[in-house]
Amino acid sequence: xxxxxxxxxxxxxxxxxxxxxxxxxxxxxxxxxxxxxxxxxxxxxxxxxxxxxxxxxxxxxxxxxxxxxxxxxxxxxxxxxxxxxxxxxxxxxxxxxxxxxxxxxxxxxxxxxxxxxxxxxxxxxxxxxxxxxxxxxxxxxxxxxxxxxxxxxxxxxxxxxxxxxxxxxxxxxxxxxxxxxxxxxxxxxxxxxxxxxxxxxxxxxxxxxxxxxxxxx
Amino acid sequence: xxxxxxxxxxxxxxxxxxxxxxxxxxxxxxxxxxxxxxxxxxxxxxxxxxxxxxxxxxxxxxxxxxxxxxxxxxxxxxxxxxxxxxxxxxxxxxxxxxxxxxxxxxxxxxxxxxxxxxxxxxxxxxxxxxxxxxxxxxxxxxxxxxxxxxxxxxxxxxxxxxxxxxxxxxxxxxxxxxxxxxxxxxxxxxxxxxxxxxxxxxxxxxxxxxxxxxxxxxxxxxxxxxxxxxxxxxxxxxxxxxxxxxxxxxxxxxxxxxxxxxxxxxxxxxxxxxxxxxxxxxxxxxxxxxxxxxxxxxxxxxxxxxxxxxxxxxxxxxxxxxxxxxxxxxxxxxxxxxxxxxxxxxxxxxxxxxxxxxxxxxxxxxxxxxxxxxxxxxxxxxxxxxxxxxxxxxxxxxxxxxxxxxxxxxxxxxxxxxxxxxxxxxxxxxxxxxxxxxxxxxxxxxxxxxxxxxxxxxxxxxxxxxxxxxxxxxxxxxxxxxxxxxxxxxxxxxxxxxxxxxxxxxxxxxxxxxxxxxxxxxxxxxxxxxxxxxxxxxxx
Numbered sequence: 058x059x060x061x062x063x064x065x066x067x068x069x070x071x072x073x074x075x076x077x078x079x080x081x082x083x084x085x086x087x088x089x090x091x092x093x094x095x096x097x098x099x100x101x102x103x104x105x106x107x108x109x110x111x112x113x114x115x116x117x118x119x120x121x122x123x124x125x126x127x128x129x130x131x132x133x134x135x136x137x138x139x140x141x142x143x144x145x146x147x148x149x150x151x152x153x154x155x156x157x158x159x160x161x162x163x164x165x166x167x168x169x170x171x172x173x174x175x176x177x178x179x180x181x182x183x184x185x186x187x188x189x190x191x192x193x194x195x196x197x198x199x200x201x202x203x204x205x206x207x208x209x210x211x212x213x214x215x216x217x218x219x220x221x222x223x224x225x226x227x228x229x230x231x232x233x234x235x236x237x238x239x240x241x242x243x244x245x246x247x248x249x250x251x252x253x254x255x256x257x258x259x260x261x262x263x264x265x266x267x268x269x270x271x272x273x274x
Numbered sequence: 275x276x277x278x279x280x281x282x283x284x285x286x287x288x289x290x291x292x293x294x295x296x297x298x299x300x301x302x303x304x305x306x307x308x309x310x311x312x313x314x315x316x317x318x319x320x321x322x323x324x325x326x327x328x329x330x331x332x333x334x335x336x337x338x339x340x341x342x343x344x345x346x347x348x349x350x351x352x353x354x355x356x357x358x359x360x361x362x363x364x365x366x367x368x369x370x371x372x373x374x375x376x377x378x379x380x381x382x383x384x385x386x387x388x389x390x391x392x393x394x395x396x397x398x399x400x401x402x403x404x405x406x407x408x409x410x411x412x413x414x415x416x417x418x419x420x421x422x423x424x425x426x427x428x429x430x431x432x433x434x435x436x437x438x439x440x441x442x443x444x445x446x447x448x449x450x451x452x453x454x455x456x457x458x459x460x461x462x463x464x465x466x467x468x469x470x471x472x473x474x475x476x477x478x479x480x481x482x483x484x485x486x487x488x489x490x491x492x493x494x495x496x497x498x499x500x501x502x503x504x505x506x507x508x509x510x511x512x513x514x515x516x517x518x519x520x521x522x523x524x525x526x527x528x529x530x531x532x533x534x535x536x537x538x539x540x541x542x543x544x545x546x547x548x549x550x551x552x553x554x555x556x557x558x559x560x561x562x563x564x565x566x567x568x569x570x571x572x573x574x575x576x577x578x579x580x581x582x583x584x585x586x587x588x589x590x591x592x593x594x595x596x597x598x599x600x601x602x603x604x605x606x607x608x609x610x611x612x613x614x615x616x617x618x619x620x621x622x623x624x625x626x627x628x629x630x631x632x633x634x635x636x637x638x639x640x641x642x643x644x645x646x647x648x649x650x651x652x653x654x655x656x657x658x659x660x661x662x663x664x665x666x667x668x669x670x671x672x673x674x675x676x677x678x679x680x681x682x683x684x685x686x687x688x689x690x691x692x693x694x695x696x697x698x699x700x701x702x703x704x705x706x707x708x709x710x711x712x713x714x715x716x717x718x719x720x721x722x723x724x725x726x727x728x729x730x731x732x733x734x735x736x737x738x739x740x741x742x743x744x745x746x747x748x749x750x751x752x753x754x755x756x757x758x759x760x761x762x763x764x765x766x767x768x769x770x771x772x773x774x775x776x777x778x779x780x781x782x783x784x785x786x787x788x789x790x791x792x793x794x795x796x797x798x799x800x801x802x803x804x805x806x807x808x809x810x811x812x813x814x
Contacts (some may be wrong), residue, residue, distance in 0.1 A: 072790070073382035073459070083385045083458040090450045094488045101492035101522060105507060108518060191512060192504035203513030209505040213496070 069245040081247045088251040092258050095221075099262055102214050106269060109206050116201030118274045120208070123188055123199060125179060129271035132175050136260045139168035143256045146249070153243045155236050162233050165256070169226050176219055183208070211270055218266060221259045228252045281768050283689040287786040302387035303789055307394050308372030309687070314398060315365050322356035323752065325349050330711070330745040333738050336729060343728040347414035348429070350726055354417030359438050360401055362672055363530060366537035367483070368393070368448045370679050371476045373687060375452060377780040378470050380461030380798065382790045385454040393447035396440060403437030406430070416726060418527070419494075421508040421519040425501045432498055439494045442487045445533075449483030452476050461779070463798030470778045470802040471560050475540020478564035482529045482536075482571055490526035493519065517582050524575035532571040534668060536564055538675030539606055542631050545682055546610045547803045548776040549625035550617025554803045556609035563602035570599050580651045589648060596646030603639050607632065622774070623697035627678030630705050634670025638663060641716065656726075659719025665712045677704075677755075684759060685773045689785040690766030696758040703751030710744025770813025777810055778802045 067077050074080040110117045146161035187195030190212045194205030232252050235241060241249055285291070288305045298306055329349050332339050341349065372390065376383055384390050407413060407430035415424040415431065424431050456477050460469065497519070499505045506512030508519045547554040554560065576584060576592035610632060619625070641663040644650050654660060685691050714737045719725075723734050730738060772781040777800060783792050800808045 071387075073385075073387070079458055083454050086457060087386060087389075087450055087454045090453055090484055094446055094450075094484055097485055097488035098492050101489050101496075104522075105496075105518070108515070109507075109513075113513070190503060191500075191506040191509075203506070206506055206513050209507055213499070213505070 067244065069240075077244065084247040084251060085254075088254050092254060095258055095262075099214070099217065102210065102217065103265075106210050106214065109210060113202065113206065116199075116204050117207055119199050119201045120204045121270060121274060123183075123196075124211075124271050125182075126271050128175055128179050129267050132172050133263065133267045135168050135172050135175070136263050139165050139172070140257055140260045142168065143253050147246070147253045150236065150241050150246045150249050151243055155239060155241065158241075158249070159233055159236050162229055162236070166226055166229050166233075169222050169229070172222060173219065176215070214266055215270070218259065218262055221262070225252075225256050225259050228255060283768070283786060284784040284788075286788050287689065287784065288789050289688070289786050291789060300391075302383070302391055304376050304384050304387065304390060305373050305687075305787065305791075307390050308369050308374075310394055311364060311372060311397070312369040314394075314401070315361055315369050318356050318360040318401065319365075322353055322361055323749065325353040325356070327745055327749050329353060330742040332728070333730070334742040335739070336732065336735055338729075344414065346728045347726075348412040351413045351416050352408060355404070355413070355434065355438070357668075358417055358530070359441055360404065362534045362668060363445060364397060364441075364448070365534075365676050366541065366672070366679065367452065367476055367479055367533070368397070368444070370541070370676070370683065371452065371472075371479075371537060372448070374683060374780055375473060375476055376455060376459065377783065377787060377791045378473055378778050379455065379459055380464060380779050380792070380796045381455065381459035382792075384451045385459055386451050389447050390451055393444040393451070396447070397444035400437045400440030400442075400444065403433050403440060407434035407437060418523060419497060420523075421497065421500065421516045422510070424497060425508065432501060435494045435497055439491055439498075442491050442494075445483050446487045449480035449487075452480040453484065456480075461796060461798045467558060467561070468798070468801045470540075471543035471554065471557065471564075472537070472540035472778075474561040474564050475537045475543070478568040479533050479536045481565075481568050482533050486526045486529040486533070486572070489522060490530075493522040493526065496522075517579070517584065520579050520582055521575070521584075524578045525572075528575040528578060529568075529571040531664075531667070532567055534672045536567060538631070538672040538679075539564065541675045541679040541682070542610060542628055543606075544776075544778065545624045545628050545678055546613050547805070548682075548774050549622060549628065550613050550619050551775070551805055552613060552617035553805055554609070555612035555615075556605070557803065559605050560609050563605045566602035567599065570595060570602070574599060574646075577646050577651070580648060581655045593646055593648050597643060599646075600639065600643055607636060607639075622681075623692075623694060623701065624678045624682035624774075626698070626701045627674050627681065630701070631671060631674040631678065634666050634674060634708070638666030638668075638670050642667065654719060656724055657719035658715040658723045658725055661725045662712045662715035662719060665715070669712070670708060680759070682774070683780075684762065685766075685769030686780055686785045686787070688763050688766070689769055690762050691769045691773060692762035692766055693758045696754060700751045700755040700758070703747055703754060707744050707746070707748030707751055711741050711748055712744075714738075714741040714744065772810065772813050775810045775812040777804060777808060 070077055070080060074083070142161045142165045146158045146165060149155075149158035149161055183189065187193075188199075188208050189195070189205070190209035191205050194208060196204075229252060232241075232249050235248070283289070288303055298310065301307060328340065329346070332341050332346055332349070372384070410433065411429040413419075413427075413429050413431055413434045415427060415429075419431070419435060424435075456469070456473060496505070496507055500508050500514075504512070507514045508516050510516060543554060543560055574592055574596045576588055577596045580589050580593075610628075641659070645654060645660060645663055681692070681697060718734060718737050718741070721734070723730060723738075769785050771784055773785075774781070779796055780787070782796060
């Protein structure tokens with residue numbers, strides 16, 4: 058809608074806002090509310106996890122040993138590093154350095170892809186041995202009742218999380234393109250910051266998933 | 275009606291500038307998006323209404339009357355699902371709220387106009403899935419989609435739930451947009467406690483939309499995965515728990531009831547002050563009770579599950595919290611009554627709906643207290659008493675407020691007045707028809723008639739017949755309304771800027787408003803209800 062900008066208006070000020078600060082505040086508030094909806098979406102699954110864990114503590118103990126702690130830990134490190142580069146990318150654009158910003162955002166995407174590659178190997182192994190959700194579960198090495206429930210919840214939660222990583226890669230690519238076109242600057246970087254907020258939330262969710270599935274027994 | 279037939283609407287107005295279908299389909303103007311929502315919503319209201327009349331015709335007599343039992347099951351499911359998800363949830367926020375909220379705040383648009391348009395397309399996209407489901411075997415689970423039946427029955431459950439899932443996003447986006455707009459785009463000088471109460475209603479609604487709807491989304495995804503992949507989470511044979519589905523479902527769907535009623539209460543607050551020509555009584559109490567209801571709405575879902583086998587202690591707490599909802603609701607009702615007291619009341623069509631609302635919602639609310647009481651609920655659970663209760667709240671409450679809002683803002687949206695005489699005829703038909711239909715169902719329920727049954731015992735035939743006749747009277751009222759409202763769009767006399775002599779900002783711009791709402795930037799000079807200090811003239 059920047060084409061509606063009237064005389065003396067900053068280029069990226071939309072017609073219904075009176076100044077940039079108002080527009081930026083609105084964009085950020087909107088993003089925070091959106092993140093709230095994300096938390097509640099995952100919240101349903103966290104509740105399911107808590108309920109079934111409370112009902113089947115032994116089975117959860119046995120089943121969680123089937124997960125590879127080293128791979129999970131590696132992915133945790135990867136995602137934390139990606140959050141660092143994301144933050145550095147935002148910092149760079151705030152200092153009017155689009156080239157550096159692009160470099161950091163590309164590295165962020167690199168970490169995201171790395172996460173998905175590690176996740177692929179984990180998933181592939183589980184598909185191979187039949188540690189799968191619900192009625193597709195064929196593995197026999199885990200004691201306790203209904204171990205498929207553990208893997209139903211595991212795949213639901215990590216799958217939805219991986220989907221968010223993919224969406225994040227898409228958003229980052231979009232921001233990189235716009236940054237290369239010199240759309241963003243120290244005057245106008247709200248979309249970069251918002252994608253950053255989204256990315257940090259996706260990392261945060263993994264920070265909870267990792268101990269809940271891989272660590273606590 | 276044809277006094278001013280030759281006269282023209284003020285120009286420019288959002289209806290005609292710019293012109294062309296494309297300018298509508300790609301519009302970012304909140305008024306046009308709201309109007310497109312209104313058309314879509316009224317379409318589904320008509321479809322849901324036709325299903326309702328067909329259900330009542332089937333129940334006119336004992337035995338099979340016009341449809342088979344299987345068709346009947348699909349019919350009441352579709353009636354419920356359409357009315358809830360496609361009509362009543364978006365009705366007031368997405369249609370009326372979209373059109374009025376920015377104008378009432380003195381803003382040019384909502385905070386995120388493109389997101390607003392996207393939400394309309396998402397709604398339409400979701401509704402296409404629902405229509406696809408209807409064309410491919412439909413759903414016979416009831417609108418609640420309870421497992422395990424919903425995971426095992428034949429029929430197009432997946433497309434229907436996917437449709438509801440998608441529509442949920444349109445609801446979230448509308449709520450998100452409204453919260454940011456209210457926070458950031460108020461006219462300078464309009465502090466929180468100088469906002470119209472309709473805005474407070476929409477704000478409380480938006481909070482629920484944003485917080486509750488994602489839980490429905492994940493629940494429906496789990497249901498779809500349960501049906502397609504058999505993940506076992508809701509399947510007792512695989513160690514899952516169907517009652518967990520009920521918890522998840524009602525964690526959204528009970529707050530959703532307040533998504534439906536809170537904006538309606540906001541409309542009532544506007545109209546009761548305007549047509550009493552008096553300052554609203556207890557402004558802050560009404561504003562805070564909206565937030566109070568929104569808060570409590572998240573803590574009472576278990577009262578839908580008193581007979582599900584949940585823990586007795588949980589049931590007691592849910593029952594207690596349910597009674598608590600009566601407090602903010604009562605605060606609102608008494609404040610409205612106090613506003614009427616010694617007001618100079620006039621009885622235009624919107625005010626008639628205020629009285630209908632006060633009368634019917636009170637009955638609906640009080641019977642809700644009956645149902646929140648554990649021992650009474652055991653007797654009345656899943657009977658027609660419940661059906662009557664929620665129709666008194668949802669139709670007697672929300673729909674009456676919605677219709678009042680339609681009559682109140684119709685001249686603002688179209689710039690033309692409807693026939694007051696025909697509006698009265700329609701109101702009488704709707705009010706009488708509604709009570710014939712649903713009060714009878716309170717009696718049926720207390721005598722033990724279960725809800726959703728295709729057939730009934732001979733002793734219920736008289737009351738069922740009476741209720742069915744009532745639904746025809748009700749339907750006739752809506753048909754009359756459709757005629758005079760549509761007639762008004764083309765042939766009504768000009769309304770002028772402020773036909774009711776109201777003080778909120780939407781009445782200070784032309785009818786219909788120009789594309790960016792105000793030709794001249796509005797200035798905040800008085801509160802929304804300062805009838806004691808501001809002299810305002812009616813333009814009709």
